[in-house]
Amino acid sequence: MPGTLARAPGLPPLTDDFSQPYWDAARQGTLLIQRCRTCRRYQFYPRAHCAHCFADDPEWTPASGRGRIHTWTVIRRTPNAEFAADCPYVLAIIELDEGPRMTARIVGESDGIACDRRVRAVFARAGETAVLPDFCLDRG
């Protein structure tokens, strides 16, 4: 799928008090994930408790923003009018270097997208003020 993938602003994410630190950090170009204060393991998506040991003390911590493509697909049609202009776009599951996996878009140069390719986080506007983490191929 050669070409350059871009994101239209689309819909803003739904935020709440619990996720607000994540969105605030994304606006500053930092990807936050959670780390358990008890067992020290990382997790994503954010939860009020640790997914590994169930301690109720996960804390936000900056992630490296680097990882690899676990799997990916091309979205060619969408029922959501807000994303129609972006089609086709690439949706992927990224395995962060810290371990957790997250769903995100691949943007930028699309030539060479494949499982296990290294990627790095980039940040794009979503809606009027929000910013979402996307990933691009890490060619460095």
Ligand SMILES: [Zn+2]
């Ligand atoms: Zn834990």
